Amino acid sequence: VSTDRRCRDSFSFIHFHCFPGEDGGVVLKKSSLRCRRDTQSSRRDTSDTRREGDSANTQATMEFSSKDMALKAQKKILSSMANRSSVQMFIDDTTSEILDELYRVSKEYTGNKAEAQKILKNLIKIAVKIGLLFRNNRFNEEELVIAKDFKKKLNQGAMTATSFYEVDFTFEQTVMSDLLSDCRDLLLKLVNTHLTTKSHDRINRVFNHYSDPQLLTKLYDPSGPFRPHLTKICKGLNKLMEDGTI
Template structure:
């Protein structure tokens, strides 16, 4: 039996095209201004922390590719009922992570790198479960790369260091997260 499906072929082509065009200008078509500002700050933090412009660009590019591909899968109703349950769990965990990040920023001396790292790795694991049968191992690697990068306890410690070099970046990230929470985006 021939398993050809033009709809599947079109979806694979869209994912491939979107994957190859994840540049700053094309991202504006898929990502709102608040998210773009958060991504810019995450890029600056990654660049400064890693000391590598190319590594920072790769992390953000991986993040954008994954977000766009998952959005495409949702738009094309590719997730089963069980997977939609995992997506709901992911959104709740992401919301919890955003609330925790903001709280750690607003309340002095409450930051706990283990809590933040655990929230981020929990998000990673849920996202990997969600896309397990939909995306390639290369995309799974991108998900791990992004979440492992930002869940690095040393990076988190530097990010939340009171009066540290990343304080302005963290303030902008938290302001954006707060807006996304208010808008119901996360």
């Protein structure tokens, strides 16, 4: 009688030999033969094959997504440079002046310089990344329609903002808040499949901050401390509208 016991690295053959006993019974004697598999070789072959397969797959993936990887690298590098001193590398002087005034408004409203800088940095990161997406032709036809709708809404918001400033006692906080919220929603829809959840959160934080009813009310107070900032912001918006930028 024989059987074998197997494990991962070895196996044994066990033999049972039958002999007649002195009392007429049967005596069983066991012997075994243990063999070791050549597992190191098989493992090495399997590992080599797996490495070759992984290498081939990685190479294929890199070749397939090289454009995406390059775009991600650009976005990461430019995001790390997103501060007020480097912003002029990516946007025009007029927009830069508007951003500076928005920063001052945020700093005075929150009373927190670090928080105001973070809000502005988030705003710049959003602008830079969306600019890169446009430059690399990442938007499809449907998304380009959304982009046009966003530009129209932004233009409407700029016209409304300057009108409220130029004509006394016409400011309506809910109108301005709703326009900013509409811009936010269109922008989120535009970048939905292109930017990360973290970038979506940045968009929400920026637009929610500037659509804050209390902030807008203080900003449009004719005798309030924010009036000089609003004057420069509206001057810049008028120039951007004249140039066709927004």
